[in-house]
Amino acid sequence: xxxxxxxxxDRADFPALGIADIDIKIDTGAYTSSIHCNxxxxxxxxxxxxxxxxxxxxxxxxxMRFESYDITAVKSSNGEIQYRYVVQSNIRLFQKVYKISLTxxxxxxxxxxxxxxxxxxxxxxxVDTELTDVSHAQKAL
Numbered sequence: 001x002x003x004x005x006x007x008x009x010d011r012a013d014f015p016a017l018g019i020a021d022i023d024i025k026i027d028t029g030a031y032t033s034s035i036h037c038n039x040x041x042x043x044x045x046x047x048x049x050x051x052x053x054x055x056x057x058x059x060x061x062x063x064m065r066f067e068s069y070d071i072t073a074v075k076s077s078n079g080e081i082q083y084r085y086v087v088q089s090n091i092r093l094f095q096k097v098y099k100i101s102l103t104x105x106x107x108x109x110x111x112x113x114x115x116x117x118x119x120x121x122x123x124x125x126x127v128d129t130e131l132t133d134v135s136h137a138q139k140a141l
Contacts, residue, residue, distance in 0.1 A: 003123070003124060003125055003126045004093075004094055004124065004125050004126070005125070005126050005127075005128050005131070005134065006026055006093070006094075006121075006125045006126070006127055006128070006131070006134055006135065007026070007127070007128055007129070007130070007131030007132040007133065007134045008025070008026050008127065008128075008129045008130075008131065008132060009023065009024065009025050009026065009112070009132045009133065010023075010024050010026070010093065010132065010133050010134060010135045010136055011023055011024065011133060011135070011136040011139075012024050012091050012092060012093050012114070012116075012135065012136075013091070013092040014035075014089055014090065014091055014092075015090055015092060015097065016089045016090050017051070017064060017089055018062070019051070021136070022113060022114055023111075023112050023113060023114065024112060024114040024115070024116050025110075025111070025112035025114070025115050025116065026116050026121065026125075026127050027115050027116065027117055028117075028118055028121065028127055029077065030115055030117035030118065031074075031117050031118050031119050032072070032074055032086070032101065032103050032117045032119055033100055033101065033102050033103070033114070033115060033116045033117045033119065033120050034074075034084075034102060034103045034104075034105050034114070034115045034117070035051070035102045035103075035104060035105075035113065035114050036051070036052055036105070036106065036110070036113040036114065037049040037050055037051045037052060037064070037104050037105070037106070038050055038052060038106050039063075040085060040104050045067070046065055046066070046067055047065070047066040047067075047069040047085055047087070047104075048063060048064070048065055048066075049063070049064055049066075049085075049104055050062065050063050050064075051063075051064060051113075052113070066085075066087045068087070068088065069085050069086065069087050070085070070086050071083055071084070071085055071086070072084060072086045072103060074103055074105075082105075084103040084104060084105055085103065085104045086101055086102065086103045086104070087101070087102055087104065088100075088101055088102075089102055091116075091120075093135040094134075094135045094138060095135075095138065095139065098120070098124070100116075100120050101119065101120070102114075
């Protein structure tokens with residue numbers, strides 16, 4: 001498979017989540033991908049959470065339900081281990097839909113609501129840190 005060049009930031013769609021044109025940050029230092037949400041809770045074997053992004057009214061406060069989920073250990077850059085819920089979804093980049101694992105976490109102090117890590121990028125993309133919005137620019141054509 002030929003690798004596609006992606007920039008350090010972009011905008012992506014998450015069709016299964018009903019989210020379009022959400023800002024993403026490409027982070028080769030992170031292993032897992034993460035999406036910003038809060039009010040994460042389990043009720044009767046269903047995982048519930050609220051997605052947040054003030055820039056996107058349709059995303060702000062949207063409650064999601066996941067019947068299939070898991071828990072994974074995530075090590076932060078300072079070596080601290082956190083346990084997070086992880087869900088399977090899909091992401092559209094460069095007009096192609098890929099499967100992606102997303103950990104659910106509060107990213108309220110972060111500029112980007114979605115972080116894309118190495119686990120997703122490997123064997124699909126090469127990151128050029130000089131570029132931004134490469135996939136989104138192709139979507140507009």
